[in-house]
Amino acid sequence: MVEPILDTYIAEENLPYEFCPGCSHGKVLGALSNSLKQQGLDPSEVVIVTDIGCVGLSDKYFVTHAFHGLHGRAITYASGIKMQNPELTVIVLIGDGGCGIGGYHLLNAARLNTDITVLVFNNFNFGMTGGQHSVTTPLDSITATTTLGSTDAPMDIAGTAKVNGGGFVARATAFDKDLPDMITKAMHHDGFALIDIWELCTAYYVVRNDFGRKEMMGYMDSMNMESGILQETERPSFQTSYKGIQEQASKQKPMSGLVLDTNFSSDIEKPVRIVLAGAAGQKVVSAGNLLASAATLSGLWTSRRADFPITIQTGFSVAEIVISPEPVLYSGIIKPDVAALIAPEGKAKIARLTKTMEESDTIYFADGLGDVDSPANQLPLEFPESAKKEVHKNISALTAGYLTKQLNLFPFEALQEAVRQIQKPKIAEINLGILAHFE
Amino acid sequence: MIDGAAAIARGALDAGCNFYAGYPITPASEILTHMLRELPKVGGIGLQGEDEISSLGHCIGAATAGATVFTATSGPGLSLYSENIGLAIMMEVPLVIAISQRLGPSTGAATASAQGDIQFMRWCTSGGYPVIVLSPTNIPESYHLTNRAFKLAKRFRSPVFIATDKETVMTTESVAESEMLNAPNWPAILDEPVDKPLDPYQKNGTIHHYTGSSHTEEGHITKDPEIIAEFNERLKNKIGDQVDEIALVKTDLQEGADTLIISYGVSARSMETAVNQLRDQGEKVSALTVYSLWPVPEMKILGCLKGIKRVIIPEMNHGQYRHEIERLANENVDLIGVNRVDTFLITPEEIIEAYYG
Ligand SMILES: Cc1ncc(C[n+]2csc(CCOP(=O)(O)OP(=O)(O)O)c2C)c(N)n1
Numbered sequence A: 001m002v003e004p005i006l007d008t009y010i011a012e013e014n015l016p017y018e019f020c021p022g023c024s025h026g027k028v029l030g031a032l033s034n035s036l037k038q039q040g041l042d043p044s045e046v047v048i049v050t051d052i053g054c055v056g057l058s059d060k061y062f063v064t065h066a067f068h069g070l071h072g073r074a075i076t077y078a079s080g081i082k083m084q085n086p087e088l089t090v091i092v093l094i095g096d097g098g099c100g101i102g103g104y105h106l107l108n109a110a111r112l113n114t115d116i117t118v119l120v121f122n123n124f125n126f127g128m129t130g131g132q133h134s135v136t137t138p139l140d141s142i143t144a145t146t147t148l149g150s151t152d153a154p155m156d157i158a159g160t161a162k163v164n165g166g167g168f169v170a171r172a173t174a175f176d177k178d179l180p181d182m183i184t185k186a187m188h189h190d191g192f193a194l195i196d197i198w199e200l201c202t203a204y205y206v207v208r209n210d211f212g213r214k215e216m217m218g219y220m221d222s223m224n225m226e227s228g229i230l231q232e233t234e235r236p237s238f239q240t241s242y243k244g245i246q247e248q249a250s251k252q253k254p255m256s257g258l259v260l261d262t263n264f265s266s267d268i269e270k271p272v273r274i275v276l277a278g279a280a281g282q283k284v285v286s287a288g289n290l291l292a293s294a295a296t297l298s299g300l301w302t303s304r305r306a307d308f309p310i311t312i313q314t315g316f317s318v319a320e321i322v323i324s325p326e327p328v329l330y331s332g333i334i335k336p337d338v339a340a341l342i343a344p345e346g347k348a349k350i351a352r353l354t355k356t357m358e359e360s361d362t363i364y365f366a367d368g369l370g371d372v373d374s375p376a377n378q379l380p381l382e383f384p385e386s387a388k389k390e391v392h393k394n395i396s397a398l399t400a401g402y403l404t405k406q407l408n409l410f411p412f413e414a415l416q417e418a419v420r421q422i423q424k425p426k427i428a429e430i431n432l433g434i435l436a437h438f439e
Numbered sequence B: 001m002i003d004g005a006a007a008i009a010r011g012a013l014d015a016g017c018n019f020y021a022g023y024p025i026t027p028a029s030e031i032l033t034h035m036l037r038e039l040p041k042v043g044g045i046g047l048q049g050e051d052e053i054s055s056l057g058h059c060i061g062a063a064t065a066g067a068t069v070f071t072a073t074s075g076p077g078l079s080l081y082s083e084n085i086g087l088a089i090m091m092e093v094p095l096v097i098a099i100s101q102r103l104g105p106s107t108g109a110a111t112a113s114a115q116g117d118i119q120f121m122r123w124c125t126s127g128g129y130p131v132i133v134l135s136p137t138n139i140p141e142s143y144h145l146t147n148r149a150f151k152l153a154k155r156f157r158s159p160v161f162i163a164t165d166k167e168t169v170m171t172t173e174s175v176a177e178s179e180m181l182n183a184p185n186w187p188a189i190l191d192e193p194v195d196k197p198l199d200p201y202q203k204n205g206t207i208h209h210y211t212g213s214s215h216t217e218e219g220h221i222t223k224d225p226e227i228i229a230e231f232n233e234r235l236k237n238k239i240g241d242q243v244d245e246i247a248l249v250k251t252d253l254q255e256g257a258d259t260l261i262i263s264y265g266v267s268a269r270s271m272e273t274a275v276n277q278l279r280d281q282g283e284k285v286s287a288l289t290v291y292s293l294w295p296v297p298e299m300k301i302l303g304c305l306k307g308i309k310r311v312i313i314p315e316m317n318h319g320q321y322r323h324e325i326e327r328l329a330n331e332n333v334d335l336i337g338v339n340r341v342d343t344f345l346i347t348p349e350e351i352i353e354a355y356y357g
């Protein structure tokens, strides 16, 4: 038995409770105060997070820290508080209404397993807004919004927490003598704990459905929803698991930008806008990165945009590269100076752009992709004879090499250096092999 | 070489952010992945919530426990952030939110850039209380404005938005290292909060009640009309009275110009190109880039409007910021919008065309 440090955790100057006579909410608050007393907790290490509803009036009755947020979201704030400061003991007070509108927070908090305790003040309807039906309203009940009887199957809140990984799950009633002990057990559990506490809303549900304490117990039996601890299992709480992640991560290097020194030079005088148009899987964007990096290594300014469908492994893949002697301001391409077509999907995707190109512009096309509806000069991509067998798998890197040779925007060595600097060693080795065909 | 997502993430980390929660959405997901990968390396916490509501809920909860929090989303996610943003305003929780705009409405064109949420950020929650919105035009500014957003959030105990877009977040560019390393010459944001700092929940600390309901200074719910009015006035004025401190613009005024082009975000880059070309052609034209979109830097804008007969406002929406200029400009000033909502960026040529009318 811990030495109590306070006789009560209720802020007595704010009493009496403003709940209706006979409302169960006050009973549960008393039980919580007794549990805190049993545990001898300092008020400053306890945060009571209240939802909205009559239950949401509870925070002002406690001498502990409190947080009063939005309807249905109490559990999300509680998790955030606990994650940031695990020293704090965090308790959520939420109604059956809150468990409805925020149901997915409830089941996800059980999965996440932050070390918080959720007390559900389950009185089978919305008290505060006038006794409308909630997710736990028993079948055939009369409420403000089911005047001829409710037809929805009631949700089992404890059961939901249980099947979604809740470590400690119990069902209780506001009338249980041992409710303080049950709350203490839940709070001692290292991880997510929930007690579904059945209650009476004397203003609405009780009077409309002739539903007193006896009827509530009878309903419990008829539904086979027994009270007591339903689940008690140990698994690492979020705090424990995440500490492990932090430990592993702390050994990794922090992110850094890709710093490229300008070891090469270029004498282009105006921006060149290049579009590589291919298909998913052809590594088009990575070839675009190579061209942009090679230009950067040569003291030029670049931007590289990528365009692809949301389902990235199908359809077109387009890289738009602007290479310029001045910093790139407008990074879009309305009319490319150069387009390279390496797959039918890409050709179709940029048809609008190639159409705008002029006679002085050039379209390079892979086998079978010529005959573009455009006044631009159209030339086949003529890879070295020795590279023919690479075309199928590595056409993008080949195209980057080919364009570098043809366009003369920057030295070929800059492209090779870009491969070495920005690509993973294994891929760099393959691509350097591919570029060797141009020598 | 870096993209805007990495610049924003770096800006947040360097500003001392130690908590991030978010939900994946193009074109903001890259910020989420950077933050979730980086935060545990430095002892911070990063997680993916089950939705945007819980993500922002985690952030607000963590902030009241002392975290420096950050999140990012796009338009659809901002809709789900809405109610919690109101809570952050009411609780006076410092909160930085990056909005990477994509073309709406609804799911819209998820991989296309837009600037359609400029008014939405300002008016995203009930009550109409002010928030701060900063908009970078390029990658170095994405870094530095993110950093600044954290300072503003702390100083004003308020949500601060970074209004960016798909183009800026997802385009990789070459950037001079010095521009990333050296902070621009912007007026400093003071360190101390305009009112009281947020005192987090702490064992052995002062007992706090943080609430979304109208409350007394101690955090107790109140129905007293005078206390409520005073509190709400303060919420409005703490930002409204400090517009000059928050105001951040870049002016490029030309002597004798009677046309002013005003833009922000990615469209300001097209404006800059257009202005360079027009001046090369011998035209006299002034330009104003607005970084602090909200509160509207009225004095700065009015200053630029002196002697101006015509204002051109390029933006990738149907003219959302033009409304703000409209209320400031004298009625003889001709206001011309250059607007695009067809997935393409506004081109410099379109702005030049508008100039020549
Ligand atoms: C987003 C939102 N929708 C609706 C409401 C209105 N509202 C306030 S309390 C409440 C229901 C509360 O019921 P419950 O959680 O069961 O608590 P009780 O009043 O029964 O204690 C509702 C719907 C709200 N505050 N916020």
Ligand code: SF4
Pocket (backbone or CB within 6 Å): A018, A019, A020, A022, A023, A024, A025, A054, A055, A123, A127, A128, A200, A201, A202, A203, A204
């Ligand atoms: S309305 Fe119902 S829940 Fe609310 S205080 Fe009255 S009895 Fe309690």
Ligand SMILES: [Mg+2]
Pocket (backbone or CB within 6 Å): A053, A095, A096, A097, A121, A122, A123, A124, A125, A126, A127, A134
């Ligand atoms: Mg209820």
